[in-house]
Amino acid sequence: MFMKGILLVNLGSPKSTAVPHVREYLDEFLMDEKVIDYRWFFRALLVQGIILNTRPAKSAEAYKTVWTDEGSPLIVITQKIQKKLQKLVDVPVEIGMRYAQPSIEAGIQKLVDQGVSEIVLFPLYPQYAMSTTETVIEKAEEVRKKKFPGIKINYIQPFYNREIYIDCLAESIREKLPENFDALQFSYHGVPERHIYKTDPTNTCNLNDCCSRENNPSHQFCYRHQCFDVTNSVIKKLGLPKEKVMVTFQSRLGKDKWMEPYTDETLETIGKKGIKNLAIVCPAFVSDCLETLEEISVEGKHQFEHGGGENFHYIPCLNDEDRWIDVVKTLCEEKLNEFYLV
Numbered sequence: 001m002f003m004k005g006i007l008l009v010n011l012g013s014p015k016s017t018a019v020p021h022v023r024e025y026l027d028e029f030l031m032d033e034k035v036i037d038y039r040w041f042f043r044a045l046l047v048q049g050i051i052l053n054t055r056p057a058k059s060a061e062a063y064k065t066v067w068t069d070e071g072s073p074l075i076v077i078t079q080k081i082q083k084k085l086q087k088l089v090d091v092p093v094e095i096g097m098r099y100a101q102p103s104i105e106a107g108i109q110k111l112v113d114q115g116v117s118e119i120v121l122f123p124l125y126p127q128y129a130m131s132t133t134e135t136v137i138e139k140a141e142e143v144r145k146k147k148f149p150g151i152k153i154n155y156i157q158p159f160y161n162r163e164i165y166i167d168c169l170a171e172s173i174r175e176k177l178p179e180n181f182d183a184l185q186f187s188y189h190g191v192p193e194r195h196i197y198k199t200d201p202t203n204t205c206n207l208n209d210c211c212s213r214e215n216n217p218s219h220q221f222c223y224r225h226q227c228f229d230v231t232n233s234v235i236k237k238l239g240l241p242k243e244k245v246m247v248t249f250q251s252r253l254g255k256d257k258w259m260e261p262y263t264d265e266t267l268e269t270i271g272k273k274g275i276k277n278l279a280i281v282c283p284a285f286v287s288d289c290l291e292t293l294e295e296i297s298v299e300g301k302h303q304f305e306h307g308g309g310e311n312f313h314y315i316p317c318l319n320d321e322d323r324w325i326d327v328v329k330t331l332c333e334e335k336l337n338e339f340y341l342v
């Protein structure tokens with residue numbers, strides 16, 4: 001009898017806010033060729049020769065502002081999701097991080113120690129990206145082949161267009177929206193434009209109208225399309241007019257051209273254009289983390305106020321809301337059941 005289990009995978013955080021730990025984490029993260037997709041020599045030159053000289057100290061300061069007594073918000077929230085899900089399913093649930101600890105390997109080992117040989121692995125990213133879903137699957141396959149050749153892994157695909165997820169996100173936003181707002185901004189983590197072209201198997205995405213066209217086969221791997229699709233589906237559910245909604249991309253790094261418009265530049269300018277009351281949500285993240293709690297809630301608020309805005313309202317991620325745990329459960333159970341079919 002094959003025993004099944006679930007591995008929830010998130011991005012990962014440094015071990016602590018100490019600069020050496022942040023450096024170690026950034027080194028692993030940014031030396032991933034699915035994240036900084038230059039050839040090894042140029043990646044090492046950029047990451048180890050330039051970025052790691054200054055960024056760890058700056059990032060460590062940022063992490064200090066969001067760190068809790070229990071640790072990194074991203075990891076603490078992922079653990080909360082694990083605990084709640086574990087109460088709802090009768091197979092073991094563990095977590096693994098793509099970078100740093102607890103690793104994907106440690107998560108699989110914990111499952112194997114409990115007798116599991118068939119794993120449903122859930123990359124906790126609604127939209128597909130080379131730097132998220134793809135690198136998680138690649139890493140898990142590498143670990144499986146090297147260390148656990150006898151186990152099977154079934155991967156949950158990006159769920160950006162699943163109705164249960166859209167309903168859940170829309171309801172969560174509806175509950176948290178302030179009574180009066182001039183605009184609702186959807187701020188997604190950005191990626192370099194090059195990544196979109198690189199992962200498009202059809203070579204048809206022009207980073208513009210193609211992302212909004214219906215049924216283009218490039219959509220399956222187009223992060224940009226998937227971000228717009230989530231936005232459109234959610235605002236339809238909320239009954240919001242398009243004129244009241246903005247989509248922007250945050251967290252860019254380096255000198256490459258990233259997807260536009262940029263969140264920070266938008267926040268700096270919209271106040272003067274008459275948007276005084278802003279609500280902002282970050283649906284590329286299922287759990288709050290440095291990029292939402294510091295970059296948006298704190299820095300983004302300053303940028304908005306600096307540019308003439310008045311009321312800034314950050315809408316938290318789904319985190320461990322019960323309705324989201326139900327979605328996680330449903331998506332996991334679908335994949336668990338597929339094991340019976342093969």
Ligand SMILES: C=CC1=C(C)c2cc3[nH]c(cc4nc(cc5[nH]c(cc1n2)c(C)c5CCC(=O)O)C(CCC(=O)O)=C4C)c(C)c3C=C
Nearest residue numbers: 011012013035059074129131189191253284285289290291
């Ligand atoms: C949600 C999806 C994410 C995508 C897509 C993504 C791409 C991406 N990120 C970087 C560089 C950095 N990201 C950092 C933090 C970070 N990124 C995500 C998610 C996505 N990244 C999360 C959830 C977090 C937070 C982690 C935490 O511990 O809370 C950081 C580190 C922090 C910092 O120094 O700002 C970097 C660097 C690139 C280059 C990239 C695509 C190519």
Ligand SMILES: [Fe+2]
Nearest residue numbers: 205211222225
């Ligand atoms: Fe596209």
Ligand SMILES: [Fe+2]
Nearest residue numbers: 011189251291
């Ligand atoms: Fe990132």
